Amino acid sequence: MRLILAALAALLTTLSPTLAAPGCPVTPGTTARVTVGDTGRSVLLHVPVSATREPLPLVFALHGSGGDGSAILAQSKLEMTSDLHGFIVAAPDAGIPVESGFVWNIPGVPTVTGKVPGPGDADDVAFLKTAIDWLAAQGCANPARVYATGLSGGGRMTSWLGCVASDRFAAIAPVVGLRAGNPLARDKARPDPATCMPKRPMPVIAFAGDADGTNPVQGGGAGYWQYTMEAAEARWAALNGCNTGPLRRDLAANLYERLHTQCRAGAEVAAWITRGAGHVWTADNDAMWRFFERYRR
Template identity: 35%
Template structure:
């Protein structure tokens, strides 16, 4: 006998009580998930208690937020000697969130930066930079976990579509957070800061130390690097926390995700992209290398052409928009679907001989990959 049959065989007063209890439980679950309350749209300051300490953050709510429809959420991690507002100004995740309909939260690292109002992350296994105070270094991993839990309880968010991105030191923090077995994020994006564990040297070659990166599960990764980055050099070297290069880090994540280790590539005069297929759980690993970019978030003038899909025609997006598109394809949820297409990188108004599908080559020489100037000392 079905549950519905049992229900309707009860006396009328019993059915009313059971229905009331059911509705109450459903409503309570919705409220507990943060659905119901409506928040003012725009960017706002936020305080979150973590390990007995009040921590700072900034959050953005799009105008489409109504407290009823569960929205995706993107965490945006600032670089060293920066802060949440500065990072959101750099990445403009709030602009993408307003257009696409999702919430953004930028957390603040616990270390004081080398100048007033600046902050840095207390990255596990990394000593603070010269001039950065260690006195207030806190447990950043606990803070991130608490922030995710707070967001789930406070806002109406889809728990399977919570993503994170990090710039420079924020990328290093995010990398180690995932390496240490935390599974809060469905996918992650990195700008000039992807790591895959602590660096170690073996027979004169630098590599990620295997025992310092043990993610809880396969996770989709997209990374952007600049060949003119003299802070976190793509080829390796640099500060003690860096050493192995960006290509090694991407390859290690492909290995950790169980991907085919021979990437498909698309190359242009100024930008190249590598995409690893066949990864476990349908996740994806993708790397963009920009020839003319230094240590900065790419300018909104630098666009990436995406191939057409059943839902949308081919279009151009900037680096932040490219991350968002990647999250919706390779990182669509905790159990992701098929990896997304690589997309051909292109300078604005350049024409291409290919639609830029995965594994194709961009035959048209690309224009200058200009970047916004980096903030001095922002690592």
């Protein structure tokens, strides 16, 4: 009888559907909206088709200003990359409503409406940290393997997470949005060192197009932008203690890289610039994941 029961239990285990992890609320290979604990806020969560019961790496995908979580999933195609490489994607809505979408709260920096977030606005950094803890508690996510990427305003928010939440994120990948703190008040062509002081080296891979007129790699633009992308790269390289770079090389006819290496904790700073590309998702998702995969918190 005992042998029969054991065989039955083994059969049921074989036939039962694979879950991302005990309690993870999304079926592998699908995307669903889930409420994060008692925050009253939610994320669109995609669990890869190959998910097992082990906690998986987690990539936050942050939408552009005026967008939402569904928009960034459509623009980035990260759900397909998730299924290919086996990580979870979380696409939240930002905390400040604007028209039909949302904008991120980066303290001291005006949103696209021109308004500087105030004390009554939602704290997006606190929410994202809570989301990490909640997804880890559900058994979905490995808290040592959490990464962030984002488009435009979401790229600037991703950069901000590198500045203020380096203890929670293992690497970041801003897309048309790399910053290294606010523009310096007395010289807007430089980042203000006091506004970006990560606790640990932060690996960075950034993507942009050299024909971007909204967040121009050459600098200028809106008040939240101003200094060049190369100045942002140099600042991250200094924060990470990189000793070599920028090394420049062509990766394709329309693509080149600037790379800082020999950094503390191996935290490289890379920038991939697409010639002729504008204010769009310029990221190579597979290259982004290969970069992320190298780092643990």
